[in-house]
Amino acid sequence: MKEKQKIIIVGAGLCGCLLAICLAQRGYAIALYEKRSDMRKSTIGAGRSINLALSNRGLKALQVAGLKDKVLKETIPMKGRLIHPLGGEKFLSPYSGRPTDYINSVSRPGLNILLLNQIGEYDNIDLYFDSPVTNVNLKEARIEYLSYGGKKTDNGTVIIGTDGL
Numbered sequence: 001m002k003e004k005q006k007i008i009i010v011g012a013g014l015c016g017c018l019l020a021i022c023l024a025q026r027g028y029a030i031a032l033y034e035k036r037s038d039m040r041k042s043t044i045g046a047g048r049s050i051n052l053a054l055s056n057r058g059l060k061a062l063q064v065a066g067l068k069d070k071v072l073k074e075t076i077p078m079k080g081r082l083i084h085p086l087g088g089e090k091f092l093s094p095y096s097g098r099p100t101d102y103i104n105s106v107s108r109p110g111l112n113i114l115l116l117n118q119i120g121e122y123d124n125i126d127l128y129f130d131s132p133v134t135n136v137n138l139k140e141a142r143i144e145y146l147s148y149g150g151k152k153t154d155n156g157t158v159i160i161g162t163d164g165l
């Protein structure tokens with residue numbers, strides 16, 4: 001039954017990619033549309049990228065997809081912020097009252113790329129780059145999108161928006 005249900009996901013950012021993986025693991029057919037080009041093929045300037053602080057909530061979501069340990073290998077533990085007061089001594093302001101606690105710094109594009117690579121392992125996920133979705137009919141689960149400058153449509157059972165907006 002699930003194989004016959006096609007879920008259209010709009011946006012291959014962090015949420016869209018992870019959601020696609022979780023649903024694919026449950027046997028759904030996924031069509032994932034992303035307006036940008038494949039970030040694995042374009043260079044991202046260090047100045048335009050900012051690390052994410054991955055806390056327990058994010059790790060739990062990754063664990064559901066079986067990716068927690070894989071992602072943790074890419075992280076740097078952060079115990080707190082280093083404060084540089086004007087005219088004073090710098091000091092560490094811990095994120096938690098418990099000295100053993102920390103959050104995990106991870107490259108945002110690095111995490112996105114890890115998820116995109118993971119998607120490649122699922123035959124039931126079709127991923128379309130350079131394909132901005134321009135119109136959505138939720139009732140009929142139909143989208144319009146642009147591909148190579150032309151207008152196209154796709155139909156599913158359900159549409160889920162993970163476009164970050």
Ligand SMILES: Cc1cc2nc3c(=O)[nH]c(=O)nc-3n(C[C@H](O)[C@H](O)[C@H](O)COP(=O)(O)OP(=O)(O)OC[C@H]3O[C@@H](n4cnc5c(N)ncnc54)[C@H](O)[C@@H]3O)c2cc1C
Nearest residue numbers: 011012013014015016033034035052053132133162163164
């Ligand atoms: C500067 C900054 C720092 C942050 N720091 C942290 C942090 O430290 N820790 C943390 O947990 N969170 C942080 N966040 C929040 C975090 O970035 C978001 O929670 C996360 O990126 C949301 O993921 P998303 O997949 O919903 O959206 P996004 O990552 O924005 O992905 C949305 C995707 O949808 C695509 N898209 C949009 N419109 C369309 C369309 N019409 N058709 C097709 N594709 C479309 C976009 O191109 C994009 O790839 C930060 C955010 C910012 C901006």
